[in-house]
Amino acid sequence: MPPPTPADTAVDPSPAGPRRALLDATPGPLHPAAREALLSALDNGWADPRRLHSEGRRAAHLLDQAREVLADAVGARPAEVSLHPSGSHALQGAITGLRSARRRVGDALVTTAVEQALVLRSPDTEPVGVDRHGRVEVTAWAEAIGAPGVAMGIVAPANPEIGTRQPVEELATASRAAGVPLLVDATSTVGRLPLPRTEAYAVCVADAAAFGGPPLGLLAVGAGTRWRPPGPVSAPERGREVAPPSVPLALAAAEAWRQHRHAATDDARVAHELIAAIRAAAADVPDVEVVGDPDARLPHVVTFSCLYVDGEALVGELDRRGFAVASGSACTADTLQPSHVLAAIGALTHGNVRVTLPLAAVAPTRERDVARFCAELPQAVAAVRAHLGTLDL
Amino acid sequence: MSAPVLDARGQRCPMPVIALARAARAQPPGAVLVVLADDPAARHDIPAWARLKGHTVSLADDGGHTAYRVVLGGHPAEKSTAGA
Structure with a gap:
């Protein structure tokens, strides 16, 4: 077998399709x-x-x-x-x-x-x-x-x-x-x-x-x-x-x-507002629960759970629309155990999306990315529910 | 008359919750549904669903699976939005 050419092994750093919005900074790209x-x-x-x-x-x-x-x-x-x-x-x-x-x-x-x-x-x-x-x-x-x-x-x-x-x-x-x-x-x-x-x-x-x-x-x-x-x-x-x-x-x-260190306070203040916008947009989608304290919280993190949705499918649908988000879902290939954090607070452990905002210096477009995410989230959830035949529930 | 029993054993989340929600849609408030499930996530998700929808749930372990007994509350046909 010939040695692999670089094209065989290289991972495309910018997947084709819509502009990527990085909403999962765990870890994110370097400053x-x-x-x-x-x-x-x-x-x-x-x-x-x-x-x-x-x-x-x-x-x-x-x-x-x-x-x-x-x-x-x-x-x-x-x-x-x-x-x-x-x-x-x-x-x-x-x-x-x-x-x-x-x-x-x-x-x-x-x-x-x-x-x-x-x-x-x-x-x-x-x-x-x-x-x-x-x-x-x-x-x-x-x-x-x-x-x-x-x-x-x-x-x-x-x-x-x-x-x-x-x-x-x-x-x-x-x-x-x-x-x-x-x-x-x-x-x-x-x-x-x-x-x-x-x-x-x-x-x-x-x-x-x-x-x-x-x-x-x-x-x-x-x-x-x-x-x-x-x-x-x-x-x-x-x-x-x-x-x-x-x-x-x-x-x-x-x-x-x-x-x-000098940008931390301002970055956190802006991130707190962006996450508040995501929390509000998610709470407006039918049968979605936003978890965690709405105010006394990390400035840049939110998790929400969607009823009648497969978490992996929702992450895939958002990915297709250009958003990189994490899933807190239980139903991953490698484990049957639900998230112990979501279980401990009595939240749904399926259909979860977790957003972790990168620093503004890392993702200069993050405000626009969040706005677009808020706008597209209802359609993304509806698309997954339509695929599962659960839109009427 | 015994409550209808849904067998969701072998199904992974969110399927047991979806089956329950579908069955609940055709029932009046106060009706009782029983679902059998063995996905460990159902232990958290069925009570969480019931809380979001205003139903009450009790559960009993039975060997390899768990029986969830749901008493429907509110108006199951009505779409609701869970708040933040």
């Missing part, structure tokens, strides 16, 4: 400045930062600079921050380190019923229930975290699927009163919502993909936090990783933050 930084870092920062030759020392120097910028993203000092291949790696490492330091106290991990699957799959997890918006109640949290044998609490400042914000400062106060360290999972919220006060938590995890960078996990362990790295301290990233981070990715992530 343009981050992309430039990545390309030049591929030339300047390719070496192993542990090497002693000039190229290695240059890579190490660039990595130090990137770490200094990225520390600001997680409200920490550079010496407290480690870089990881993804937010999930950082989160896994953070849990392991806290567990290890707290093993004499206990194993229980108190969290919410809507945390990400990686947290809920951890051993000895005790999820606290949420209300119909997905918000955890402070008194229920305080009771769970105050029980004997709790190693840590874990909470995301807002839910990345339905957007609802958690009362994270109050949860932090309750955790502190119980003497239990709190891990703040800002994987999906960093750059989109302000972080809690740094005194409020022990450990913070984030991912540069949330603010227009490439996937790059950030882990900040506050000074004074009892935390034991999984590896020997001589291992990369203060013993927290098995290999040093990619220097080009770290530089691109740092550039994304440098660009975004």
Whole structure:
């Protein structure tokens, strides 16, 4: 067989048809400045930062600079921050380190019923229930975290699927009163919502993909936090990783933050209004339920559920019309299990659409894209219902 | 007289909910429908549908499937819009 030609293996970056509207930034394309930084870092920062030759020392120097910028993203000092291949790696490492330091106290991990699957799959997890918006109640949290044998609490400042914000400062106060360290999972919220006060938590995890960078996990362990790295301290990233981070990715992530940190407030304000428009347009479609808190939420995320619609078919119909959206649906090929977040709030788990807006700097047409989405959504839902023969229900 | 029973075993969401909604359309308020389903998503979706449509539902596990007993409320023939 002849070797494949480039045409066989290349993926068309811009599918044919209508202009593409990117409404699923999980992850999204890089911030343009981050992309430039990545390309030049591929030339300047390719070496192993542990090497002693000039190229290695240059890579190490660039990595130090990137770490200094990225520390600001997680409200920490550079010496407290480690870089990881993804937010999930950082989160896994953070849990392991806290567990290890707290093993004499206990194993229980108190969290919410809507945390990400990686947290809920951890051993000895005790999820606290949420209300119909997905918000955890402070008194229920305080009771769970105050029980004997709790190693840590874990909470995301807002839910990345339905957007609802958690009362994270109050949860932090309750955790502190119980003497239990709190891990703040800002994987999906960093750059989109302000972080809690740094005194409020022990450990913070984030991912540069949330603010227009490439996937790059950030882990900040506050000074004074009892935390034991999984590896020997001589291992990369203060013993927290098995290999040093990619220097080009770290530089691109740092550039994304440098660009975004001053734009964050304005970007969030506009995104909040755009999502409000989508929420209103979706609620106007018959038999559609918009979930999550309408106001106290992530600025750029919304999920809605459509009765009598197959979620995959709806995502396909929207894709055909030029919209890239995610489905929170259960009925995917790889799993029969419904979304635990939607199940926890009593929402429909089928016929879901999740919109995650990219930053304006990443998608300069996002306002027009949202307007077009709002206009076409009723027809798209009706088209899928017509195909399923459910328009008359 | 026993309630009509819909067998949606082996069907994946949203089919059990669609079958229920179709059956409910022909019934007056207060009528009772029973649906058997084994899709794990039905456990969430049938109660969510009932909540959106003003019906009440109770469920009972029976081996490999679940029986959902729905008491229709409101006016099933009327189109409704679920709010945000």
